[in-house]
Amino acid sequence: SQQGEEDPQALSIQEGENATMNCSYKTSINNLQWYRQNSGRGLVHLILIRSNEREKHSGRLRVTLDTSKKSSSLLITASRAADTASYFCATEPYNNNDMRFGAGTRLTVKP
Amino acid sequence: EPEVTQTPSHQVTQMGQEVILRCVPISNHLYFYWYRQILGQKVEFLVSFYNNEISEKSEIFDDQFSVERPDGSNFTLKIRSTKLEDSAMYFCASGGNRVGGELFFGEGSRLTVL
Numbered sequence: 252s253q254q255g256e257e258d259p260q261a262l263s264i265q266e267g268e269n270a271t272m273n274c275s276y277k278t279s280i281n282n283l284q285w286y287r288q289n290s291g292r293g294l295v296h297l298i299l300i301r302s303n304e305r306e307k308h309s310g311r312l313r314v315t316l317d318t319s320k321k322s323s324s325l326l327i328t329a330s331r332a333a334d335t336a337s338y339f340c341a342t343e344p345y346n347n348n349d350m351r352f353g354a355g356t357r358l359t360v361k362p
Numbered sequence: 363e364p365e366v367t368q369t370p371s372h373q374v375t376q377m378g379q380e381v382i383l384r385c386v387p388i389s390n391h392l393y394f395y396w397y398r399q400i401l402g403q404k405v406e407f408l409v410s411f412y413n414n415e416i417s418e419k420s421e422i423f424d425d426q427f428s429v430e431r432p433d434g435s436n437f438t439l440k441i442r443s444t445k446l447e448d449s450a451m452y453f454c455a456s457g458g459n460r461v462g463g464e465l466f467f468g469e470g471s472r473l474t475v476l
Contacts, residue, residue, distance in 0.1 A: 284464065284465075286465075292469060292470070293366075293470055294405065294453065294455075294465075294467045296464040299463075339404075339405060351407050352397070352406075353404060354403065
């Protein structure tokens with residue numbers, strides 16, 4: 252299937268540490284996006300990286316994309332307790348507009 | 363800030379009943395989506411809608427499901443005869459005037475089928 256697969260499924264770190272989450276996908280994409288979901292809430296867009304980009308930054312977020320390996324990573328630096336949430340990658344396939352999500356990484360940041 | 367709104371926030375229904383979930387997308391958006399998420403699991407694509415017709419649908423979106431944009435503002439998901447396994451959070455999302463942009467999600471409608 253096209254949807255991204257996040258790794259790890261769960262990650263627990265201390266406040267101030269960095270958190271890295273990975274996403275793999277299977278077919279050609281137009282772009283890859285990362286979303287955040289607080290428990291029981293809707294998803295919130297964090298960052299989009301296009302297929303011709305390799306790295307993108309937004310505040311404490313850094314996203315990389317390796318289209319040859321069909322993988323992406325999301326790095327959250329200097330994590331805070333408020334970063335506790337599930338993080339999903341979403342891929343937009345090259346030939347259609349259905350955004351597909353993975354199962355997410357559940358991040359817990361301990362104060 | 364514009365937002366996607368969904369109603370109801372929670373609906374409890376008996377198996378076999380019809381359910382309509384409603385969404386008001388962001389007004390100048392052109393692409394609309396329904397996703398569902400069974401508790402704690404992945405966010406599953408159901409259907410995308412553009413120019414008053416379905417553009418893509420997943421294998422989950424069978425004949426029991428339908429979508430409609432009846433009045434140019436609301437975007438509805440209908441489940442004709444609910445099953446126990448339809449219990450989930452249903453999220454509506456809308457996107458701007460180009461494919462591949464950011465999606466804006468509503469807060470979801472929790473459907474419980476008894």
